[in-house]
Amino acid sequence: MESFSSKDMAMKAQKKILSHMASKSVVQMFIDDTTSEILDELYRVSKEYTGNRTEAQKVIKDLIKITVKIGVLFRHNRFNEEELKLAQDFKKKLHQGVMTAISFHEVEFTFESTVMTKILTDCRDILLKLVEKHLTPKSHGRINHVFNHYSDPELLTSLYNPEGPFRPNLTNICTGLNKLVEEDKL
Secondary structure (H helix, E strand, C coil), X not given: CCCCCHHHHXXXXXXXXXXXCCCHHHHHHHCCHHHHHHHHHHXXXXXXXXXXXXXXXXXXXXXXXXXXXXXXXXXXXXXCHHHHHHHHHHHHHHHHHHHHHHHHHHCCCCCCHHHHHHHHHHHHHHHHHHHCCCCCHHHHHHHHHHHHHHCCHHHHHHHHCCXXXXXXXXXXXXXXXXXXXXXXXX
């Protein structure tokens, strides 16, 4: 018997189409203004830190593609009970990371790169387990790319340097994160 499902085919098509549409104008259809502003700040930080516009664009594009694909999987109820528990674990760990990031920003001289790196690495590992059976190795590579980039201790140390050039970016990122937390979106 042939194992064809139009529902599966539609989901695959959505993931494929959306993965090719991760431009700024299309992102605004899927991502709210606050999140978009945070992504813009993350892009600026990456661009300045790496000195490479193309790399900065790629890391943000990868982040958007992964977010959209996981959203499609959720919308199509593709996760089993065990995976839904992993999704909850990821959500809790991400929330912890957001609150830690905000706290490190608000309380000067409390920043510890090892703490942020550990949280981001844990988020990456949980997310990889969550999508293990659902996304391709290329998508797994995107997840690794995004989390490895932003968990780089040197990048984080530069970002949280009170006298550093990224202080305004960090302030904008944390303002956006605070807003998302207050709106119960994170």
